[in-house]
Amino acid sequence: MTGGKKTKIIKEIIVNVDKCTGCRSCEMACSAFHSVPKYSSLNPARARIRVYMDETKDLYVPIRAGDYTQAECNGRNSYTIAGKEYSQCTFCPAACPSRDYFKEPDSGLPLKCDMCEDIPPLEEPMCVQACKFDALTYVERETEVVHEEVQRGEMEAGIASLINRFGAKSVREAVARATKH
């Protein structure tokens, strides 16, 4: 660690829940972009963004997948914002055992938003491109960083969840077997 100041580009997607119309185009586009090969399938269940929707309470909250969590929170709060009641889960980006958001439907492995990292980079992440109502806006800002945070990428999150499910030993063995070929 040098301690010298570095700058880095922080990519952010700003969400405006008042502008969301619940069209779920963001889910559609995200899942298509991340299918392998690209665009080969589309399935909102595989999207790394999900729109929490409650027509009765007028809640429309697009959330992007964050880290995976092993256990659900105990004791959930609810918040009242602008006269509407939201549960804590509404805003939570975790792939959590209490719900099936952000899990590969086939494997159950967690999904995580990767800001559509791609080569060459996209002008804007896919979900932002698909959102025609400005509920999602993309911003890049430069910021000084003292030391790099360790960001768990999607692969790491996936491995962590496998370890949680099968134990570190069998994962190690499976990786060894799989990489032999």
Added chain:
Amino acid sequence: MRYGATGVNLEIDLSRGNIEKVETDPKMTELFLGGQGAGAKILWDRVPPDTDPFSPENLLIFSAGLLHATPVPGANRVAVNTFSPQTNLMSHSLMGGFFGPEMKHAGYDQIIIRGKASDLVYLYIHNDTVEIRDATHLRGKGCTETGDLLKEELKDDKVQVAAIGLAGENRVYTASIDHGHSSAARGVGVIMGDKRLKAIAVRGTKDINIAHPAELFDISMKMHKRISESEGCGDWMAYDEDDSFHHNHFAWGNARVRRIDFWSDELQERWTKLKYDHMDRQTSCYNCPKNCRNVIKWPGRRRFGYKCYGKDTYHMAAFKELDFSYDILGVAQEYGLDSYSTPQVIAFGIELYDAGILTDKDMPDFPEDSGDRVWYLMEKIVRREGIGDILADGVSLAAKRIGNGAEQYDHNTVKGFEQLPIKLGKVNPAYFLMIATGEKMSITQIEGSFPQDPIRDMKERQAFVDKWDAVPDQKFKDYFMNWEKRNLMPTQAFCDIVDWNEAMHYIDDSIGLCGFVSSFRGQFGGDIAYHINNIPEFIALATGMEMDKSILWKDFQRIRNLVRAVNVRRGLRRKDERPPEDHWAVRDEEMEQNLLTEYYKFKGWNDQGVPTQETLKSLDLEFIAEDLVERGILDENGNTPVENEPAVIEKN
């Protein structure tokens, strides 16, 4: 491997509690696409024409569009088809939102429901898990309330629910099936209720195979942008607060009174404020960059959503203002009532009372105020209580049951179904043909591609035509350029125009596109996103089927003739194809009948409106020709003996 379609239908027998997943024949997809086309084919094959709509043999079919669950924007209208006790013909209904795409992700193109449960049940579908579950705890619950309860019970907020309310449970003929703030109208809720099916909750997380995914995604994203930027798509009434169109030109009450000076700036200002003071937001259907639905929270009521003319029908029936509709709509939505036909039935009841045909004996404590009267009758109808039990059958059947001159007040139905309350001056041949021959039961389900009126300024007209890329053929541009008076065009032109209008609806309703981005909206401004020239590419890329304009046009004709045959077999004949007698003040019976004859010929139908053997054969529908001959509906010369009329739908 199947592309676009899942290739699997879900067969539910509620009498026996049987659940089956049945692989379908890809040939059927080629011939009938999906949605209404596939639904009509199943009804033809499996419901004998003498089946009573309330028989367990009647089917209720939820049929997803061929393009549902693909990236194609605006593809989200699921068709709901069955036979209606109100018309005894095929019910045609469409529901927006998310239900159709979710069905496909669960792995099913069609959900086919037969039989009747012994008490209320709901159907739970989560991919391969399909269960018929007890729903007695949902008895009497509202439509969106049921959706919320099921999401809670199933611990899954992504489950998509279609439910009936009290109206469907009580077999009210104008009951709808509701899915969130989207609604399947035109008489399907009654059959769901008759089958004792309170709701379907579906959740799907499977992929749909796409034949050429990258290419389809690419043109879909371009289309997404195009729709979003176009003023020619979506419901402009979501943004334009000037609704003089409906209020000044449609008839109020029981389709009776025109108030041509109703609209004013002062009113517009007041209503706009009322709307924005109570509107939470405008919402979209699945994967559509328009937001046509206005979501309203009215004090003491559940949130409801409406589009377009949906906000006008109740206050126009009651001679009230917008606040009246806002107050009643949330309640009517929860009851699951078709907001087009129900207010008409109610206004009809009020007229009968004022005319002394219905009395205080029929309507004890009937209030004075017209608004209170609407509430009174709605509550009676959804419960089938007293006079409500009769009015719940819809205007036409209620008129017959009441008798005593009530038939005179049934003046706005065609084929036994309530029409939009439009009363105009001189007969318009295109509209005559559409209202007379449409089998989707509403003018909004057949009009839509060719403008309603010529553009006066020739330069503007030319400019319109120059960028009019939706036309199937140059001749439509010529018709438009040479069009002088609304009612005057060569017969051939009227036939072509009506045919084109109808074609786009049949295509949309089979592939699952919303009319506001396709079939319905081109008539207003011409700048419509989907049309006969670009839809084939979307179908081809999604399904891998060979597809071009002429194949798609033939598909339309095939499905159109199939639907006609389904209804002809149940008794539909020329005599049923009459717009309401007072639809226009000035009529010309001879001209109209000649026009109808010409149009039948143009369609390849005989003078009873029955498709001939030749027509059917040219559309790969030999099996229909054989059936109609065997039943004596067609003779060897392609004529329909008039004495053969079974007259299922009796018009007095």
